[in-house]
Amino acid sequence: MSDAPVxxxxxxxxxxVSLATASRAxxxxxxxxxxxxxxxxxxxxxxxxxxxxxxxxxxxxxxxTTALGLxxxxxxxxxxxxxxxxxxxxxxxxxxxxxxxxxxxxxARELAFVELARRQRSRAIxxxxxxxxPEDGGxxxxxxxxxxGGxxxxGASGEPGADGGPGPGETGPADPPVGADGPSADGARPVPxxxxxxxxxFQEAGGGVALVGQPIGGLPVVEIANADGAADLARALHGLxxxxxxxxxxxxxxxxxxxxxxxxxxxxAELGSPVAPDDVLTCPFTRDGGYSAMGDLIKRAxxxxxxxxxxxxxxxxxxxxxxxxxDAGLSVPDDVAVAGFDDIHTLRDVSPGLTTVRIPLAEVGExxxxxxxxxxxxxxxxxxxxxxxxxxTPPRPSATPADQS
Numbered sequence: 001m002s003d004a005p006v007x008x009x010x011x012x013x014x015x016x017v018s019l020a021t022a023s024r025a026x027x028x029x030x031x032x033x034x035x036x037x038x039x040x041x042x043x044x045x046x047x048x049x050x051x052x053x054x055x056x057x058x059x060x061x062x063x064x065t066t067a068l069g070l071x072x073x074x075x076x077x078x079x080x081x082x083x084x085x086x087x088x089x090x091x092x093x094x095x096x097x098x099x100x101x102x103x104x105x106x107x108a109r110e111l112a113f114v115e116l117a118r119r120q121r122s123r124a125i126x127x128x129x130x131x132x133x134p135e136d137g138g139x140x141x142x143x144x145x146x147x148x149g150g151x152x153x154x155g156a157s158g159e160p161g162a163d164g165g166p167g168p169g170e171t172g173p174a175d176p177p178v179g180a181d182g183p184s185a186d187g188a189r190p191v192p193x194x195x196x197x198x199x200x201x202f203q204e205a206g207g208g209v210a211l212v213g214q215p216i217g218g219l220p221v222v223e224i225a226n227a228d229g230a231a232d233l234a235r236a237l238h239g240l241x242x243x244x245x246x247x248x249x250x251x252x253x254x255x256x257x258x259x260x261x262x263x264x265x266x267x268x269a270e271l272g273s274p275v276a277p278d279d280v281l282t283c284p285f286t287r288d289g290g291y292s293a294m295g296d297l298i299k300r301a302x303x304x305x306x307x308x309x310x311x312x313x314x315x316x317x318x319x320x321x322x323x324x325x326x327d328a329g330l331s332v333p334d335d336v337a338v339a340g341f342d343d344i345h346t347l348r349d350v351s352p353g354l355t356t357v358r359i360p361l362a363e364v365g366e367x368x369x370x371x372x373x374x375x376x377x378x379x380x381x382x383x384x385x386x387x388x389x390x391x392x393t394p395p396r397p398s399a400t401p402a403d404q405s
């Protein structure tokens with residue numbers, strides 16, 4: 001018996017059809033269809049002969065591969081890995097394979113991955129992560145937050161995450177192409193609007209697109225109601241009797257950070273407990289960023305006392321803040337209460353339990369996949385979080401029953 005692989009011509013002869021019909025039955029076609037009885041005959045012949053289709057031939061015939069690209073800022077970050085789990089589940093149901101890429105907080109790499117997915121004829125692409133606020137003469141809303149922190153901490157920044165380094169499972173080009181939309185010799189970000197243009201071109205070529213975070217132009221997006229969730233948290237904490245707050249606000253200009261900070265501080269101002277500007281500290285969206293910013297608060301409070309509660313705009317920053325309190329010989333919540341945002345599954349076992357805003361991140365990944373594949377009823381979906389009160393923010397002794405209702 002020959003060890004040579006079975007060819008499509010052999011399958012066609014076995015099924016008694018032409019080579020073109022066998023190709024359309026197995027590989028599909030963007031323009032032609034095959035009668036159901038003929039298709040079944042060809043597929044049965046392929047099964048008998050143990051024929052394995054050529055993925056490249058299928059992509060040529062269908063105009064698309066079975067790959068779905070997922071681009072995140074940092075795969076080591078549990079925020080993104082949880083979204084990725086949801087994307088993988090939905091992709092499997094659709095018969096697709098997820099190709100995962102980590103930008104390492106580089107907007108140039110993000111753009112390069114979109115271009116690569118277009119060249120490789122991916123079925124769809126999903127971009128997950130926060131964006132920069134528009135700036136006069138600067139980056140557009142379609143650009144990613146740059147690495148670098150605010151006034152009080154060091155480390156990489158971007159969407160809520162761990163470190164700025166490469167994550168496991170990363171794929172894609174090590175060095176994005178240089179050009180008008182790529183990095184210059186000094187590592188500059190792509191020109192404003194380049195990412196939106198690349199995504200629109202991917203769509204126009206027949207691919208599906210979805211974003212997680214904030215919208216870019218009119219592209220499909222699963223938008224997180226960051227401001228609303230943070231405002232809900234502020235009202236719940238105020239109801240527990242807290243009146244003096246500080247905020248670890250993430251990096252300057254980052255839309256996720258800005259929305260969460262604005263929602264939290266705005267709600268408190270309406271309740272008569274405004275947050276002093278000096279009590280809003282910028283820092284990277286990382287554990288180390290939260291640690292350093294909380295350390296600054298503690299040093300500043302040596303001549304006085306700490307705020308009653310510190311809100312970190314994501315959970316990993318909150319965990320870093322709690323570690324800084326502990327390393328200073330203080331206690332959460334006895335000396336200062338701490339709250340976060342996201343309800344990262346892997347952080348639910350920290351002690352004391354962290355008060356936060358729960359975002360169903362795996363569900364967000366599934367919703368984004370449905371959007372990218374054109375299976376959702378709307379092209380824009382908003383996901384609102386749920387406040388989860390835990391031991392890191394117990395009721396204040398001064399809180400009345402009416403406050404807590």
